[in-house]
Amino acid sequence: MLTGQQDPYAAARGRMVEEQLRPRGIVSRKVLEVMREMPRHLFISKEHRDEAYDDGALPSLEGQTISQPYMVAAMTQELRLEPGQRVLELGTGTGYQTAILGRLVAGDGGSVWTIERAAALTALAQRMLGALAITNVHYAVGDGTAGWPAELWDRAGLVEFDRILVTAGAPDIPDPLLRQLADGGMMVVPLGGREIQTLTRVEKSQGHLRKTALFDCRFVPLVGEYGWGNGV
Ligand code: SAH
Numbered sequence: 612m613l614t615g616q617q618d619p620y621a622a623a624r625g626r627m628v629e630e631q632l633r634p635r636g637i638v639s640r641k642v643l644e645v646m647r648e649m650p651r652h653l654f655i656s657k658e659h660r661d662e663a664y665d666d667g668a669l670p671s672l673e674g675q676t677i678s679q680p681y682m683v684a685a686m687t688q689e690l691r692l693e694p695g696q697r698v699l700e701l702g703t704g705t706g707y708q709t710a711i712l713g714r715l716v717a718g719d720g721g722s723v724w725t726i727e728r729a730a731a732l733t734a735l736a737q738r739m740l741g742a743l744a745i746t747n748v749h750y751a752v753g754d755g756t757a758g759w760p761a762e763l764w765d766r767a768g769l770v771e772f773d774r775i776l777v778t779a780g781a782p783d784i785p786d787p788l789l790r791q792l793a794d795g796g797m798m799v800v801p802l803g804g805r806e807i808q809t810l811t812r813v814e815k816s817q818g819h820l821r822k823t824a825l826f827d828c829r830f831v832p833l834v835g836e837y838g839w840g841n842g843v
Contacts (some may be wrong), residue, residue: 620652620832627680631666637684641692645714646684651677653704654739673729675831677705677737678778682828687711688800689812689825690774695719696801697771698736701833702778703727706736712776713745721825724772726755728834750780756835772796780808780830785837801830805839 618624627648639644652663659669668676677684687708692698692715703709703725712723716777727733730752737750751763755777764770771793777800784800792798792815801808810825832839 618650620650620664623756624648624651625666631681632684632695635681635685636703636843637681641715641721642684642688645687645711646680649707649711649714650743652706652729653678653742654707654710656660671705671798672677672731672735675704675729675732677707683708683711685825686776686799687715688780690776692716693721693775696773697721697793698774698776699772699779700725700776701788703750703821704732704734704778706732706739706802707776708776709736709745709748710740710745713740713748717747722749724749724757724759726751726753728752736829741825754835754838754841756781756785756787756833758785758791774798775800777801777833778830778837779833780805780828781833781838783837784813785833785835787817787837789813789820796807799825801828805832 620790624647628643646727652660655663655669668679670675677718694716695714698712698716700709700723709723731754733750740748759770761770772791773793773796775788775792775798780801790820794815796815798813803809808828810828812823814821
């Protein structure tokens with residue numbers, strides 16, 4: 612990764628942390644640190660690169676978006692990630708959030724399994740994470756609402772995750788994701804309408820689910836069998 616001295620965006624990234632994240636309640640040292648290091652501008656097309664550390668979402672390919680830095684930080688902090696965890700992510704997009712997840716669970720076999728329905732975005736993400744030497748990530752192209760495909764599961768036992776992060780807005784929690792959430796695990800998912808959702812934490816404990824509403828948010832729709840359907 613580029614170091615502060617070579618990276619012309621390091622100062623802007625520092626300001627993003629101090630002005631957008633810390634004052635809004637991002638207190639996790641690990642999250643602040645990874646956001647201070649991750650070169651978000653490299654995940655963004657040249658025409659928008661100078662806005663990479665501004666306080667908003669930006670366009671990515673295929674009419675999709677890369678989420679606002681604060682949103683990425685808030686979702687990541689909610690997940691309380693530890694090295695060694697297995698994380699499922701829906702909506703790889705540019706791979707910026709994926710890269711952050713990968714770094715935070717690295718060690719003790721911790722990995723990220725990420726699904727994206729637009730193949731062009733997966734290709735871009737794979738290239739970027741390769742360049743950043745983030746190697747603990749598995750990629751799939753397809754409808755993530757059906758969960759991680761069993762035939763692509765490279766470990767012994769059930770397909771099961773300690774954490775699940777959905778980065779597109781869902782009308783309801785997709786059932787297959789509930790089945791793939793380990794007991795004691797946690798999911799963070801935007802739930803609600805097509806335009807506005809509520810970021811929601813879902814905890815699974817001894818088969819019971821506990822949902823906590825966090826705050827309002829605005830994501831592109833989760834398109835798929837257990838999302839908004841395939842016709843949109
Ligand atoms: N986390 C991304 C932003 C995601 S935007 C980033 O940091 O860049 C939401 C993404 O979810 C889009 O790329 C969209 O194509 C994808 N998506 C929507 N429905 C999906 C589904 N059912 N399965 C997998 N990906 C989906």
